[in-house]
Amino acid sequence: MDTIDKRLLNEFQHDFPLTPRPYAVIAERLGVDERTVVAAYDALIDGDFISRIGAVVRTGAVGASTLAAMAVPPRRLESVAAFVSAFDEVNHNYQRDHAYNLWFVITAPSRARLERVIAAIENETQLAILDLPMIEDYHLDLGFDLKWT
Amino acid sequence: MDMMAVSQQDLALIGAIADGLPRTARPYRDVGARLGLDEAAVIDGLKSLIDRGVIRRFGVVVRHHTLGYTANAMAVWDVPDDDVGRIARKMAEVPYVTLCYRRPRRLPQWRYNLFCMVHGVARDAVRDQVEHLAGRLGLLETPREILFSLRQFKQRGAHYLTCERAAE
Numbered sequence: 643m644d645t646i647d648k649r650l651l652n653e654f655q656h657d658f659p660l661t662p663r664p665y666a667v668i669a670e671r672l673g674v675d676e677r678t679v680v681a682a683y684d685a686l687i688d689g690d691f692i693s694r695i696g697a698v699v700r701t702g703a704v705g706a707s708t709l710a711a712m713a714v715p716p717r718r719l720e721s722v723a724a725f726v727s728a729f730d731e732v733n734h735n736y737q738r739d740h741a742y743n744l745w746f747v748i749t750a751p752s753r754a755r756l757e758r759v760i761a762a763i764e765n766e767t768q769l770a771i772l773d774l775p776m777i778e779d780y781h782l783d784l785g786f787d788l789k790w791t
Numbered sequence: 792m793d794m795m796a797v798s799q800q801d802l803a804l805i806g807a808i809a810d811g812l813p814r815t816a817r818p819y820r821d822v823g824a825r826l827g828l829d830e831a832a833v834i835d836g837l838k839s840l841i842d843r844g845v846i847r848r849f850g851v852v853v854r855h856h857t858l859g860y861t862a863n864a865m866a867v868w869d870v871p872d873d874d875v876g877r878i879a880r881k882m883a884e885v886p887y888v889t890l891c892y893r894r895p896r897r898l899p900q901w902r903y904n905l906f907c908m909v910h911g912v913a914r915d916a917v918r919d920q921v922e923h924l925a926g927r928l929g930l931l932e933t934p935r936e937i938l939f940s941l942r943q944f945k946q947r948g949a950h951y952l953t954c955e956r957a958a959e
Contacts, residue, residue, distance in 0.1 A: 650851070651851060651853055651858070654850050654851045655848065655850045655851045655852070655853065656848055656849070656850050657849075657850065658812075658849050658850035658851065660819075660834050660837055660838055660849070661834070662817055662819060662820065662830055662834070663816060663817060664812075664818065664819075665814070665816070665818075666816075676816065680814045680815070680816075683814050684814050687811070687814075689857070690854055690857045691853065691854060691857050691858055692851055692852060692853055692854065693811075693852045693853070693854050693946060693947060694810060694811030694812070694852050694947070695811050695812045695814075695850065695851050695852070696808045696809070696810075696811045696812055696849070696852060697805060697808060697837070697840070697846040697848070697849050698846065698847055698848040698849075698852065699805060699845060699846055699847070700844055700845055700846070700847045703797065703844070703845040704797055704801075704802065704805060704845065709894065709906075711901075723944045724944070726944075727944050727945040732945060733945070733946070733947050734945060734946050734947075735943075735944040735945040735946075736940045736941075736942065736943055736944065737940065737941040737942040737943075737944065738865065738938040738939065738940050738941060739938060739939045739940075739941055740936065740938045742901075742938075745865070745938070746944075746945075772897050772900060772901050773897075774894040774895060774897070774901070774906075775894065775895070776892045776893070776894060777892075777893040777894060777895060778876070778879070778892070778893040779891075779892055780876075780879040780880055780882070780883040780891040780892070780893070781883040781888070781889070781890050781891040781892075
């Protein structure tokens with residue numbers, strides 16, 4: 643990864659330019675041309691280094707969300723995880739090293755819709771879900787300062 | 792609370808960029824074209840959402856895992872309910888803590904009420920960081936666990952509006 647890529651990753655996690663030609667503004671700041679910036683971001687997204695350039699919405703500000711956990715028998719993990727991931731309402735889904743081995747975030751336009759997703763997953767898998775909605779968020783999202791060592 | 796009131800147009804805007812801003816010369820104009828809004832309305836709408844705190848960060852969303860931060864841990868703590876706010880605010884100030892949330896206990900299965908994320912390149916280093924965090928916050932005797940992620944099945948931005956699949 644070259645220096646331009648690193649700067650594109652690190653310096654624009656906040657305050658992405660809200661001007662008609664944001665990539666040109668970034669290009670100017672880095673001393674390259676606009677097409678280089680666009681191509682580099684395309685490559686970083688294709689390479690899965692960036693999930694997107696976009697908004698991180700405050701939890702609770704829009705719709706409803708929860709952190710859900712399940713203790714899935716290991717031999718069923720793959721299929722249960724695939725079933726869970728197939729829901730459009732599920733946006734993060736991880737295996738974790740714990741008896742509760744499947745952790746996912748469900749986000750929906752309403753709490754009622756979210757509860758229907760939980761019920762559908764419990765119904766299909768016959769496994770109970772721990773529903774752990776956020777009560778309070780203490781962190782101001784400062785992005786992630788990448789250390790290039 | 793009024794500040795946080797979200798209009799249909801706000802929701803449409805958030806929905807239109809849920810999968811990310813296009814990499815085109817005029818991305819805000821292109822987003823607007825899908826919504827029947829002009830470029831200035833898209834830019835002003837996003838600025839307003841940021842000012843009102845609905846969008847808490849606007850920019851590049853990195854994938855820790857691909858960037859070598861493969862030791863991603865969720866540390867969970869069982870702290871006294873009447874002290875959780877004070878402890879959590881101190882925890883959130885620590886530079887290597889990337890998220891810090893209070894969540895409900897679900898007894899008897901789940902006793903932990905405070906969650907934080909710590910990202911690192913090696914498990915031992917992350918364990919040391921959590922131990923350091925416990926020492927710094929006076930939580931050495933507090934029940935806690937570290938849940939390392941093993942596999943990422945799915946990660947993308949939330950789709951608040953574009954949930955095509957009904958949960959039947």
